[in-house]
Amino acid sequence: DQQVKQNSPSLSVQEGRISILNCDYTNSMFDYFLWYKKYPAEGPTFLISISSIKDKNEDGRFTVFLNKSAKHLSLHIVPSQPGDSAVYFCAASARIKAAGNKLTFGGGTRVLVKP
């Protein structure tokens, strides 16, 4: 039972254009969402997060949008740069004390930014 899904395994975009990564979730208990970026041979690096009380959070070139009714979030990268080429993971956590800070991850989207 995959509670967090990233349906696009890969995305190719031209440098300077917008990259849009999508993520869907099924667990209505999730109320905090994060995006991580992962380069080969490195661990995931935190990018940006959003709480369910918001529908948008922006940090420089990165913006995350949350649509709670659709259980959908997206990450926009504008403008895309070659250094953004990596695997991006969407993650979610729920307000369950016993779960600590457990993150449930999607399967990842590999982004290639072409110069």
Next chain:
Amino acid sequence: ETGVTQSPTHLIKTRGQQVTLRCSSQSGHNTVSWYQQALGQGPQFIFQYYREEENGRGNFPPRFSGLQFPNYSSELNVNALELDDSALYLCASSYSPGRGTEAFFGQGTRLTVV
């Protein structure tokens, strides 16, 4: 400020053996979580340790066990290794177990079971 470091980086074990993976948390962090990332998939939560006690566990059998030490470093132990245990094992530390505190990941340990 040192980041999260894991050792070893690569490991090959035989089915049925036992393995211990190690993680040093980032300075000032008291919470460590372990994740398993199979090839082509996202990381899956194994368990979390906060102040030397287990603070949440994912859907992994008891042969996956852990420890956290007074300096907040941690170990992941896996007994009776199976071929499906082959994966990248990631350790993440944070300054509290609460949600909203971002987890910082190490580079991972690549375990191959043959």
